[in-house]
Amino acid sequence: MAAGINGVASRSMKDPGSAFDDPILGKDPQPKHMKDFVQTFDDNDGVHINSGIPNHAFYQVATRIGGHAWGKVGRIWYDALRDDR
């Protein structure tokens, strides 16, 4: 992430909760399963925390389909995000 910071990225879709663990930043708070869902008023009710769960779902689907993530599952997610339901 940066010199002197213990972390590899701001998020991990493969393994949410493991992206960083640093004395300054703290530990990556993202869960990757609903059983670890974080109930909180911080972070606008935890939207950037619990997004680890659907992010990991994306990873799960992408690895099941194979190929480039933006090829098929990327399109599914893009259309789903644009869906007005």
Added chain:
Amino acid sequence: MLCVMIVRPNRGFKRFAKITNDIAVRIYGLKSAEQQAVRGGWPAVGIAAWRERRRRYTVRIEFSQAGGIVYFPGLNKPITVEVDQLDVKDAEELKRLVDASHFFDLPAAIGLPVKGIADYQFYTLAISDNDRQHSVRILVPVEDPALLDLIQAVQNILNSAPTAIQPPSIRTICPADRFHLYHPQSLRECCNSQ
């Protein structure tokens, strides 16, 4: 006034998961590999957006009897009743009787014959459903009223619903003394005469 917000974590994620599935179907087709991947991916993170089709509950009853004063190998063969092939009313009644008798909690053998007497008769009732199977050997006469009701119901089915029975059988048990084997016609004569 203290207002407590209740976060509903599952609702938005579930809806989104369902939308991804719908879109996978629209783009790649129903039961496509891509749709299957979507359906497999969400449960991996604890989000079940699809109601799994419930497994059909099936019950099979195998009934046999042994003992008595004569051994007829052909008549000692077990007869199987596929409960779900019966009329709904009969099937429901049988399932109710299985529950009422607590069949799956019964010991493997009920009733001990007196030593030295060779003509005792036994019923063997084996019942299996989706998750359990149990077999009980029961000394005649049957003393447990709930179990007796179940056995009589099975006997009635054996006499009246041949399509659910494998193999087709002509044998039955006289409900009057619950002891002998007769052809159904003989049974009626037997019972009517008592």
